[in-house]
Amino acid sequence: MIRLGIPSKGRLMGQTFDWFSDRGINLVRSESDREYAGHIEGIKNVQLIFLSASEIPRELSSGRLHFGVTGTDVIQEKLVGFNRLVEPVSELGFGFADLIIAVPSFWVDVETLDDLDAVSAQFRDTHGYRLRIATKYHRLLREFLMKAGVADYQIVDSQGATEGAVKNGLAEAIADITSTGDTLKANHLKILSDGLILKSQATLFKSLTADFSQEENQVAKSLLKKLKAKN
Amino acid sequence: MTDLKDLSREAKRLAVVFEATGAEVVELDFLQISNVLLDLYGEDIRGRAFITNDPVYGEMMLRPDFTIPIVEQHMANSLSPARYTYCGRVFRRQEEFPDRPREFLQVGYEIFDGANPEKADAEVFSLVNEALNGIPFRIATGDIGILMAAVRSLSTTETRKRALLRHIWRPHRFKTLLNQFSGLSSKPLPNQDLEDYNKLIDKFQTIGSRNVQEIKVRLQQIKLESETDPIDPEEVKILDDILSLKDTCKVALSYLEKVSKKMPGIEKTVDNFAKRLDFLGSNGIKVDLLDFEGSYGRTSMEYYDGFVFGFYSETYKDLAPVATGGRYDALTERMGQGKKIPAVGAVLRPDLTLLIRGNNHD
DSSP states (O other): OEEEEEEOSHHHHHHHHHHHHTTTOOEEEOSSTTSOEEEETTEEEEEEEEEOTTTHHHHHHHTSOSEEEEEHHHHHHHOTTGGGTEEEEEEOSOSOEEEEEEEETTOTTOOSHHHHHHHHHHHHHHHSSOEEEEESOHHHHHHHHHHHTOOSEEEEEOOSOGGGTTTTTSOSEEEEEESSSHHHHHTTEEEEEEEEEEEEOEEEEEESSSOOOHHHHHHHHHHHHHHHSOO | OOOHHHHHHHHHHHHHHHHTTTOEEOOOOSEEEHHHHHHHHTTHHHHHSOEEEETTTEEEEEOSOSHHHHHHHHHHHOOSOEEEEEEEEEEOOOSSOTTSOSEEEEEEEEEEOOSOHHHHHHHHHHHHHHHTTTOOEEEEEEEHHHHHHHHHTSSSOHHHHHHHHHTTTOHHHHHHHHHHHTTSSOOSSOSOOHHHHHHHHTTSOOOSSSOHHHHHHHHHHHHHHHHSOOOOHHHHHHHHHHHHOEEEHHHHHHHHHHHHHHOGGGHHHHHHHHHHHHHHHHTTOOTTTOEEETTTTSSSOTTOOSEEEEEEESSOTTSOOSEEEEEOHHHHHHHTTTOOOOEEEEEEOHHHHHHHHHHHHO
């Protein structure tokens, strides 16, 4: 039985259904909408597992899912050495989001990472603590800033409404995903010109750790063949 | 799988060399409060250490090293000279090298004594050398103190020197700044008038704890920077030459002595280098063969600010260093809240020495 992970909520789930159905594959959620399971119309041996998109990376890496749909951002944040654990099968063309670093718009002296580094030094001298950057993407941000040689900052955890963190006094800057930038603007923030950490979109991943029996291999092959052919 | 009995026997064998000096044997808590480590290392330490949470103390870390807690204890208790030695496990996350161990033994030795720093440098180095006796290794040495002195003696503004010193341990950013300050690359801010910027601020809502005044101060600094003459290319070249220096200690010394005629600010640190070599020589180290690298120690721990060294296996080229050490005078000052004492130390990895020795028997 092939286990396919599908985001369990919101627009991401709807668009995933549409993407599959454009390729002649109809995903069906079990009769009660509350049950987080389902199947594919006319195809046996594929079980749908509805999960939060942020849990799909873990399930793929452990091999409990054979395939799963989630964003590249959460894959890279949650899985160390992600390319040894999962393989992208297809980019789905929605759920676009850029992981970026943003600072208050009125910081007219700051446009680049160079500036952010200089301001971090100034901030620490002035305030006695490190400039705080709110994010839920701890690893990606840390790696990015380490490579860029930015020092004297600290990460504060923010699992939601991160754009409001500066205004609410929780941080001086943020790192978050954005699609249009409208929310940033509404929260008086601007993106650093070289502050793009990662471009993300919804992607179908294959687990490299899951066991595929001979039969499962057959099912997977025919499924992938159908996905390649768009109606 | 390493036999734990073998490992602990190997650790004892190494530790004996340090205990024989009469050094005080210290034990430490596994759990350390994060603040101190975070303050010193910055966010990078969160990528290297295992973090947990205590309902009372907040974030805590499984000790990633012994040196910092030992400095903390020493500075809190006394300022009299002391020698410490320890043997225990440290814990490191391994994201970049998943095959490296998450916990391993360290045997270490630290000297807090300002009477004769170069003699203390030589003592630490020679003891490590003695403990590793019989293992084929390559040794690298360097001196961050010479590098820092060279930056301090540049004929340019204090602001620039401070910016460069802050990034001694980040070679890439150091180079970017040096290029900016020597006119090789463009300035970070565009060309509008300061007044235009000040007006621009008013168009936006001010949020967060960095205030308008701080922005104006920095704009002023940027303006000043753009009006400051580039650093003399002659001086930049000396700095580059020191950074790319790679030779035996003896050759490096005579080169640096020549350089210090042109850059008198480094003279004292070069003298110290010479003194250290003398002490090493009288301890029986073959200084004529010892390698020196101008940039050595720049990408490791941020606290070394003088003599630095590392011992690497000749048999296993990809292995982490078997022993590393160095001087960290500034660290004692930062943790001593006004008090300070020159200090130098080193750590050894019994798991690695055991691996190498085992292989040599085959």
